[in-house]
Amino acid sequence: MIAEDSGGESGRKDLLVNIRRLTIAVLDNLEEGSRNRTLDQGQKRLLSGTGSRLLRLWRRSTLKDDTVSQGAAQARKTALECEEPNGSVRS
Numbered sequence: 001m002i003a004e005d006s007g008g009e010s011g012r013k014d015l016l017v018n019i020r021r022l023t024i025a026v027l028d029n030l031e032e033g034s035r036n037r038t039l040d041q042g043q044k045r046l047l048s049g050t051g052s053r054l055l056r057l058w059r060r061s062t063l064k065d066d067t068v069s070q071g072a073a074q075a076r077k078t079a080l081e082c083e084e085p086n087g088s089v090r091s
Contacts, residue, residue, distance in 0.1 A: 016061055023054040 030047040030091070033039035 012061070016058065019054055019058045019061070023051060023058060026051045026054060 027048055029046065030039070030051060033047070034044060
């Protein structure tokens with residue numbers, strides 16, 4: 001398993017918050033520029049592509065968190081199923 005960086009869980013949460021904040025800013029700029037007609041096609045394409053990549057990055061990161069949580073829950077469930085009622089462990 002790959003070890004997480006020294007930031008750990010709090011660093012990951014900060015990263016997700018920053019990705020979300022940047023995504024909102026990019027999409028707001030795209031919407032405002034399109035509405036005011038201040039962006040040319042190239043700028044629209046650039047902002048749209050950047051927003052899409054940020055959304056994919058955020059989704060991948062949150063899905064990874066969900067997968068890790070589900071894996072931990074499954075491991076706990078398996079461990080509990082292996083224990084006998086008197087506290088000893090079945091093999």
